[in-house]
Amino acid sequence: MSDPPQPMKTRDRIVQTSLQLFNDCGEPRITTNHIADELDISPGNLYYHFRNKDDIIWLLFQQFERRMDTALQVPERRVPNMEDMWLYLHLVFENIWEYRFLYRDLDNMLSRNKKLRTHFCRILERKVSTAAAICKGLVGAGVMTATTENIIALSRNIAVVATYWLNFQSIRATHASNDSDDLGLGVYQVLSLVAPFLNGDARQLLQQLSREYLS
Amino acid sequence: MSDPPQPMKTRDRIVQTSLQLFNDCGEPRITTNHIADELDISPGNLYYHFRNKDDIIWLLFQQFERRMDTALQVPERRVPNMEDMWLYLHLVFENIWEYRFLYRDLDNMLSRNKKLRTHFCRILERKVSTAAAICKGLVGAGVMTATTENIIALSRNIAVVATYWLNFQSIRATHASNDSDDLGLGVYQVLSLVAPFLNGDARQLLQQLSREYLS
DNA sequence: GTCTATATAGGGATAGAC
């Protein structure tokens, strides 16, 4: 609980700096030497704390995974609603943003590391199933009208857009707005997937919320 | 027109083999030596035909771009219809499939090569605007009901799903169905984005078509 | 825990003979 101003441990500094460099420049362009340089430590020192680069990536991924697991928990003990969808999306996008290096060169990283692949795949599946669960909840609550077939396709599309929106935007972006401003637009895009299935009231509420969010 | 059975020129064989290796293993894992090995030619010979690896990639990209430009032509001189949407999607997915290496490690490749980035960005924009043009056509023909705002969000989502569907599937795929079978599912996913905005008849026609396509 | 020095390996690319 107490947090005396001790200097951060080297191991933690390595993790933190790696994340920042990976996010800024892309994981393939950042070597262990770059990380060591940035921290003003020797490459040898870095290898004292981590066996190799993949171990750093794995540790970062685990942080990411833990947060994603939290975000993707289907609300229990009560009926899901639009607020859940909202919260779910917001947390997912923020989390992806903070570990965005994982999403660039994704295939490359996953093909190097089977464990990573398995876990990442699990996250995708949870994205789909959480989206589906919320949709079913909305249907049950009479807020939404959709067939089972609709929901299956819809939740897959939600997962795709939620997963790749930031990549899509980072390609289109003129370097002007390279910031995290696109997160809001991403949430809007996903919500607009859901909107057509919502009944009158909820749909209008959503439109209202979306416009506020975009501005 | 005539096609005598001359052996393929080395330059062309390099291009063809590179595409295959890139698609199979990912561009970052394939070195110029690998390509030369596969062709049973020397690395030096490869560099006689191409200044460097990026030149090969650029040539492959240009092939891809030319085909994509054709696919993304908005039908002129008549009202777009659902068939146009169908054809548009089909061509886009096939094309992405044949040059899928471009879509893995996309960010990495684009950050290495500014020219590639510009052109790829242009393709994305065209995906969005072609989708929007077709939607407007459908609305004009009374087949679809959607506001301008709807269409803007919808066509962005169409572009995202059409662009990243294969990536999404290749992560989720158990290595069983690693084939091009997912293309059909991709087309279905995109069409299901459009479906909620279609009016009665067109919507049912679409459902019919989708089910045939999936089976 | 941290450093310096270094081994190892591999990829990109060129020179010059044939």
Place this chain on the structure above:
DNA sequence: GTCTATCCCTATATAGAC
């Protein structure tokens, strides 16, 4: 057009002193 030989460079990773 093609090959052999080779150079340069960079990245990962280790050894051993401090």
